[in-house]
Amino acid sequence: xxxxxxxxxxxxxxxxxxxxxxxxxxxxxxxxxxxxxxxxxxxxxxxxxxxxxxxxxxxxxxxxxxxxxxxxxxxxxxxxxxxxxxxxxxxxxxxxxxxxxxxxxxxxxxxxxxxxxxxxxxxxxxxxxxxxxxxxxxxxxxxxxxxxxxxxxxxxxxxxxxxxxxxxxxxxxxxxxxxxxxxxxxxxxxxxxxxxxxxxxxxxxxxxxxxxxxxxxxxxxxxxxxxxxxxxxxxxxxxxxxxxxxxxxxxxxxxxxxxxxxxxxxxxxxxxxxxxxxxxxxxxxxxxxxxxxxxxxxxxxxxxxxxxxxxxxxxxxxxxxxxxxxx
Amino acid sequence: xxxxxxxxxxxxxxxxxxxxxxxxxxxxxxxxxxxxxxxxxxxxxxxxxxxxxxxxxxxxxxxxxxxxxxxxxxxxxxxxxxxxxxxxxxxxxxxxxxxxxxxxxxxxxxxxxxxxxxxxxxxxxxxxxxxxxxxxxxxxxxxxxxxxxxxxxxxxxxxxxxxxxxxxxxxxxxxxxxxxxxxxxxxxxxxxxxxxxxxxxxxxxxxxxxxxxxxxxxxx
Numbered sequence: 195x196x197x198x199x200x201x202x203x204x205x206x207x208x209x210x211x212x213x214x215x216x217x218x219x220x221x222x223x224x225x226x227x228x229x230x231x232x233x234x235x236x237x238x239x240x241x242x243x244x245x246x247x248x249x250x251x252x253x254x255x256x257x258x259x260x261x262x263x264x265x266x267x268x269x270x271x272x273x274x275x276x277x278x279x280x281x282x283x284x285x286x287x288x289x290x291x292x293x294x295x296x297x298x299x300x301x302x303x304x305x306x307x308x309x310x311x312x313x314x315x316x317x318x319x320x321x322x323x324x325x326x327x328x329x330x331x332x333x334x335x336x337x338x339x340x341x342x343x344x345x346x347x348x349x350x351x352x353x354x355x356x357x358x359x360x361x362x363x364x365x366x367x368x369x370x371x372x373x374x375x376x377x378x379x380x381x382x383x384x385x386x387x388x389x390x391x392x393x394x395x396x397x398x399x400x401x402x403x404x405x406x407x408x409x410x411x412x413x414x415x416x417x418x419x420x421x422x423x424x425x426x427x428x429x430x431x432x433x434x435x436x437x438x439x440x441x442x443x444x445x446x447x448x449x450x451x452x453x454x455x456x457x458x459x460x461x462x463x464x465x466x467x468x469x470x471x472x473x474x475x476x477x478x479x480x481x482x483x484x485x486x487x488x489x490x491x492x493x494x495x496x497x498x499x500x501x502x503x504x505x506x507x508x509x510x511x512x513x514x515x516x517x518x519x520x521x
Numbered sequence: 522x523x524x525x526x527x528x529x530x531x532x533x534x535x536x537x538x539x540x541x542x543x544x545x546x547x548x549x550x551x552x553x554x555x556x557x558x559x560x561x562x563x564x565x566x567x568x569x570x571x572x573x574x575x576x577x578x579x580x581x582x583x584x585x586x587x588x589x590x591x592x593x594x595x596x597x598x599x600x601x602x603x604x605x606x607x608x609x610x611x612x613x614x615x616x617x618x619x620x621x622x623x624x625x626x627x628x629x630x631x632x633x634x635x636x637x638x639x640x641x642x643x644x645x646x647x648x649x650x651x652x653x654x655x656x657x658x659x660x661x662x663x664x665x666x667x668x669x670x671x672x673x674x675x676x677x678x679x680x681x682x683x684x685x686x687x688x689x690x691x692x693x694x695x696x697x698x699x700x701x702x703x704x705x706x707x708x709x710x711x712x713x714x715x716x717x718x719x720x721x722x723x724x725x726x727x728x729x730x731x732x733x734x735x736x737x738x739x740x741x
Contacts, residue, residue, distance in 0.1 A: 226632060229623075231614045420610050423570060424671070425600035426627035427593060518592070 229421065230414055230438045237442055240406045244446025245453070247399040248501050251392050252454030252494045258388030259486050259493065265381030269374055276341040276351075276369040278308075282334035283364045291362045296339055298357055304349030307342040341367075399501065400508060407439060407509040411516055418517070428517040436510035443505030451498030455491055522548045522679060522710055523569065528578030530564060538564055540735040542578070546679065546712060551705040553721045554714040556732030562714040563607065565732065566681050569712075570602055571595050583678075600628070603672030603709075605682035609664045611656040617667050618643065618652040624675040639674060646670045646700070661688035669700065680704060683714045691719070698723055 231237075278299065280291055292310050299308035311319070316337050343349065351369055358365045411418065421431050486493075524545035531537045539561050546552065554562050567573045568580065571587055580587040582598055590598065603624075611620045618639060619626075625635045643649050646666040656664055665688055672680060682701065686694035698713075698720060705711045712730075715721065721729065729740040 227615050227619055229612070229615075229626075416610070417612055419572075420612060420623075421627060422596075423572065423599060423604055423610075424624040424627055425596055425675070427596045430627055430629070 228438055228441075229434045230410065230417065234413070236406060236409055236413070237438075240402065240439075240442050241446040241449070243402045243406075244399060244443055244501065244505060245449035247395050247402070248447045248450025248498055249453045249457075250450075251395045251399075251501070252451055252497055253457070254388045254392040254395060255493060255497055256454065256458055256486050256490060258385045258392070259490050261381055261384040261388070263486070265377060265384075268377055268381075270345065272370050272374055272377065273348075274343050274345040276343055276367060278339040278341060278358070279366045279368065280337045280339070280362065281364045281366070282336065286364065288337060291364070292337055292339065295358060295362045295365050298361055299339065299341055299354075302349045302354055302357075304344050304347045305341055306344050309340045309342075311338040311340065313337070343369075396501070396504075400504070403439065403443075403505050403508050404512055407435065407512045408516070410435065410438070410509075411513055428514060431517060432510045432514040435513040436506045439509035440502060440506030443502035446505075447498035447502040450501075451494055454494055458486060458490070458494075522546050522583060524579075524581045525568075526579040526581075528568065528575045528580060530561075530568065530573065531576050537576070537735055539568075539575075539732075539737075542737045544730060544737055544739055546710055548678065548710055549705070549708050550728065551702070551711045551724070551726070552713075552728040552730055553724075554712055554730045554732065555716055555718075555721065558716060560732040561735060562716075562732055563683055565737075566604070566683050566712075566714055569679075569681060570599060570604055600624070600675060601678045603675065603677035603680045605665075605668050605672045605680070605685050607684040607687055607714075609656070609668040611664060611667055611671075613656050616653050616655060617648055617659070617663075620656065620667055621670045621674055623671060628675075635674075642670050642674055662690070662693045665689055665693075665697065669697065673704065677709060679710045679712070681712050681714070684716075685713060686715065686717055686720055694720055695723060 278295055280288065280295065282288060296308045296310055299305050313335075316335055319338070320335065351367065355367050358367060418431055421434075522545075525542045528539065528542040529537050530539040542565070554565065556562055564573065568575055569582070571582075571590070574588070583601060585594070585598070587595075587598075611617075612623070615623070621643060622632070622635060622639045625639070626632070640649070640652065643652050646669060648663060648666055648670065651659065651663060651667075656667065659667065665685060669682070669685065672682070680701070685701070686697055689697065694717070701711050701713060702724060713720075713727075721727065731738045731740065
């Protein structure tokens with residue numbers, strides 16, 4: 195070690211050297227390590243936890259989206275239809291009543307079509323309950339008229355019911371509102387359950403991040419102490435932890451979000467390839483083609499980004515609180 | 522610059538580790554803090570850097586009563602003190618360069634702005650070729666010099682060194698002492714905690730603060 199010049203003169207010389215030729219920069223370090231080490235067993239475990247939680251949260255959000263989209267479709271479909279039921283009444287000609295009712299319906303503004311189900315078709319509707327091959331001709335089976343409504347300009351059903359009651363007293367017009375209400379309730383309940391699951395998952399993840407942060411502060415206690423002694427402010431140290439946890443959060447959220455997107459794409463491909471089977475038809479009737487659409491994928495990406503950000507900010511807040519408590 | 526008045530420190534309900542400590546450190550002064558092992562040299566150092574709070578007495582640092590300093594003022598004060606720890610306290614996951622640059626990095630300064638200063642200082646302490654090395658592969662003497670460079674990089678007004686020659690051979694110990702004397706001449710107040718009498722004999726102009734039985738005795 196050569197006898198040193200004055201420190202200030204030395205540093206001034208370093209500054210002059212830099213200005214002159216920038217030679218000192220040439221052999222400068224190529225990277226800047228994070229002050230809080232990121233690659234630890236606890237860090238990797240947290241990435242896995244965040245990945246799993248993001249995957250589940252994305253699926254819960256996807257399920258809520260799927261059910262709510264499907265319920266909108268079901269309701270749109272069901273609200274554009276109504277049915278008129280005619281019960282057999284002694285002394286009245288069923289066929290004449292049917293024609294009369296169909297005519298009233300067709301002449302009502304807002305009704306697109308009224309199609310009379312034949313006796314055979316009406317009996318076919320009962321076969322799932324009564325079995326095939328029965329002779330129902332002796333039974334007083336009701337008859338149906340399927341009414342297609344204009345969803346944009348629905349007829350006034352009160353007036354229509356009054357008109358029908360006057361002409362055909364045994365006619366009962368059902369606009370499926372009870373069914374629609376139940377459908378709506380069911381969809382809302384499914385969305386609420388999904389939202390609750392989502393909140394629980396995010397809450398559990400928050401707890402996991404909080405305890406991982408506390409563990410990281412405890413593990414890196416010596417680093418924190420050295421940083422304090424070399425003059426680091428609490429906010430600086432908290433930001434370093436935030437950077438570390440944001441990196442872990444981004445890694446976990448990318449893995450979990452990516453897996454959720456892959457899962458939903460696979461589910462879509464599989465339901466399409468199984469479309470011919472009876473089970474797939476039922477599934478498709480319930481959930482459409484398992485497609486959450488581009489906005490669904492955008493939501494999952496935003497969710498993953500949000501999880502990473504929350505991870506970073508939560509850890510920063512916890513570290514800051516911990517450091518302030520140290521006094 | 523720094524004064525202690527009747528400072529006492531006890532841990533919990535035990536006896537006082539330090540009793541009635543009264544002294545002051547003038548700007549541009551040089552002093553050895555000595556005493557047998559366990560006398561409380563490191564504890565006194567920790568009181569100076571405000572890592573510990575005294576149980577009684579007054580510590581005045583850079584014109585402020587340390588008991589009244591807010592957290593950010595403590596941080597600001599620590600930036601004017603360079604500390605060389607007995608056990609170096611280098612961060613093992615950072616290179617020698619990054620360790621030495623740490624006090625400037627925590628100030629939020631851009632790396633390009635201090636790069637040449639750090640490299641120049643590393644050359645000065647003889648670690649120019651070791652800047653990319655991690656502390657785990659350094660010898661005791663190299664770690665000591667890296668620790669000294671880290672304490673000096675921000676040009677502190679007060680330098681505290683706790684047993685800075687405890688891990689090095691006598692030749693290197695002399696060189697390190699020479700380095701501190703040069704620093705002192707350049708205007709930095711220096712406090713070296715040591716129980717190495719031969720080291721103190723090499724610089725007799727220095728004041729000696731002797732800790733024994735929890736009390737401080739000053740030999741001008």
